[in-house]
Structure formats: structure tokens, C-alpha cells
Amino acid sequence: xxxxxxxxxxxxxxxxxxxxxxxxxxxxxxxxxxxxxxxxxxxxxxxxxxxxxxxxxxxxxxxxxxxxxxxxxxxxxxxxxxxxxxxxxxxxxxxxxxxxxxxxxxxxxxxxxxxxxxxxxxxxxxxxxxxxxxxxxxxxxxxxxxxxxxxxxxxxxxxxxxxxxxxxx
Amino acid sequence: xxxxxxxxxxxxxxxxxxxxxxxxxxxxxxxxxxxxxxxxxxxxxxxxxxxxxxxxxxxxxxxxxxxxxxxxxxxxxxxxxxxxxxxxxxxxxxxxxxxxxxxxxxxxxxxxxxxxxxxxxxxxxxxxxxxxxxxxxxxxxxxxxxxxxxxxxxxxxxxxxxxxxxxxxxxxxxxxx
Numbered sequence: 001x002x003x004x005x006x007x008x009x010x011x012x013x014x015x016x017x018x019x020x021x022x023x024x025x026x027x028x029x030x031x032x033x034x035x036x037x038x039x040x041x042x043x044x045x046x047x048x049x050x051x052x053x054x055x056x057x058x059x060x061x062x063x064x065x066x067x068x069x070x071x072x073x074x075x076x077x078x079x080x081x082x083x084x085x086x087x088x089x090x091x092x093x094x095x096x097x098x099x100x101x102x103x104x105x106x107x108x109x110x111x112x113x114x115x116x117x118x119x120x121x122x123x124x125x126x127x128x129x130x131x132x133x134x135x136x137x138x139x140x141x142x143x144x145x146x147x148x149x150x151x152x153x154x155x156x157x158x159x160x161x162x163x164x165x166x167x168x169x
Numbered sequence: 170x171x172x173x174x175x176x177x178x179x180x181x182x183x184x185x186x187x188x189x190x191x192x193x194x195x196x197x198x199x200x201x202x203x204x205x206x207x208x209x210x211x212x213x214x215x216x217x218x219x220x221x222x223x224x225x226x227x228x229x230x231x232x233x234x235x236x237x238x239x240x241x242x243x244x245x246x247x248x249x250x251x252x253x254x255x256x257x258x259x260x261x262x263x264x265x266x267x268x269x270x271x272x273x274x275x276x277x278x279x280x281x282x283x284x285x286x287x288x289x290x291x292x293x294x295x296x297x298x299x300x301x302x303x304x305x306x307x308x309x310x311x312x313x314x315x316x317x318x319x320x321x322x323x324x325x326x327x328x329x330x331x332x333x334x335x336x337x338x339x340x341x342x343x344x345x346x
Binding site for chain 1: 188191194195198199201202205206208209210212214215216218224225226227228229230231232233234310313314315316317318319320321322323326330335336337338339340341342343
């Protein structure tokens, strides 16, 4: 028997031109919308006057205040502004770790509260204020658990994310 | 004498048309695509930073909103929507130049909303647009140099609140950069 060897078929090339066209268009679109500086925002509201309904909640409000100077952060609570903790700066930086620990403790006992009042001195740099804002807003790891006003156990990763600057109006 | 293999243009008839190998080009494009996809931002806010302005770093991940942008650079020059309007020097709690500009912008925004309402809301898109305009009516983006003291920030916030923008959005830089 005689075998006839098949003539080797010529490999067909894949037509990549349409893909190339699509990639090109996509690149132009992305180049137009690219933002090389990644910007985000931190929200804050001007203080507003509201009426507190006494019938709904008999517990005194937390009224958490941070007095910020170049040397220390003083954490105050309550309507009488009782000093909860005074956190001195370590070198040129604030002690964010101690501040966070103090805020976590406060959050555990006041899980429904989310407001914090900032009272910085005039010369405190904006950079430091932003860093404090980061510390007071969220937990980086883990959760805080506490009982809410209805007595239910609530877990959260947020500390005090409603930042109000007291001295603006 | 010219060989028969060649036509009058001097091209070889037997040869197949030359193909350019675009594989390497495709590789480059794919790399570029990945890089651009990584730097793509879904944020509405397209910020053009003023000169001599360094943003503070933050861990915030909230995307910016497209509303009025007030920038104050290291030299305390104030820019509203990239237009220089004055400086934040001097005493007092209010910056008059900034107040005038913001007040005017607020009036324009209110007028625009009234006109949209007067035209009538035809579709859901109009409804959403109007809702968004109303939400942004009281918001202002504050872009401050990181070295400036709180005194400047207080003045900017006070002036903005007085002009009808009591909701402040501090624009910061992502920490991963």
C-alpha cells in the first residue's frame, strides 16, 4: 500500500486588526478620563441648631469634643465638657494610637453616636487636622460592639464620622 | 534586460505581499491598557490643582463630587473653579472676595434650579438631574495646601457657610500614592 503524504497545511494567521482597533479606541477613552492624582473627599458640615426631643432619649448626649493644640489633644465629653483624656503629642506628631483607643472605648458605650466636634487652635496645620480626621472616622481593623438605645448589640467599623468644626460660625 | 518575473513597476510577481508583524505593538498596547485601567478614576471631580499646592494625605476612600472648588495655595492665594480671586491674608473671620464670588455662584445655581423646575420635569432623567442639583446646592469642595494653619481653613469655611454652602468636602490625596 502506498501512503500519500499530506501536504503540510499553511498555518492561518489570526486577524488581530479589529482587536487592535478596539484597544486603540479604549486607550484614547482611558487617556481622556485618567487621573493620575487620586483625590478623595472627607465630608464635614457647618454646625446647625437643632431641638433635642427629651421624651425620646433620657440619656445625656455624649457631646464629644476634641480640643486640638500644637502640644496635645484633649478629649472632652458631656454638656459640661468634662475632660475624658488628655493626649500629649509625641515629638512633632500627635499620639494617634492613644486617641483611637480612647475613642473606641467611648464608642463602645455610645454605639449610636457618630458626631464629633473639632475645636482646633488657629495655628494647627491642616495636615495634622486631616490626620486626626482619619483617626476619628474609622477603625482600620476589627469592629466595635456595643448596646444601642434599644438594648441590641450592634457591631460597627465606624467610629465618629460626622465631623463638625465648632469655631466656624 | 529586465526579467519577466518583474512587472513594469519593478515588483516581484511571485512574492506574496509583505506582512508587518504587529505582535510587539499589541504587547505594548496591552501593557498601556492595563496601566491606564489602573489609573482610571470613577470620581466625578476632575481637579486641576493650583500652583504651589500640596494636598494632605488621607485614608479616605470617598469619591469627590462635581461642585464648586475653592483652592487656597501655600501663598494663601484663593482660586474658585481655577480662577484666582484674591488672598486669605488679613484679620477678620470672613474673606470678602470669596464671599462675593460664592454668593454670586449660589444665586446662579438657585436660578438654574428654578428654571429647570419651571420647564417642567419630563423624564426620570430630569428628575434625577434636578435632585442632584439640589443636593449640590449647599456643597463646596475645599482644597487647601497641607502646610496652611487652621486659621485659613476656618476663614474659608466661615465664608462658604455665610455664602450658603454649609456642607464642606475636604479634598485630600489617597495614601497609596
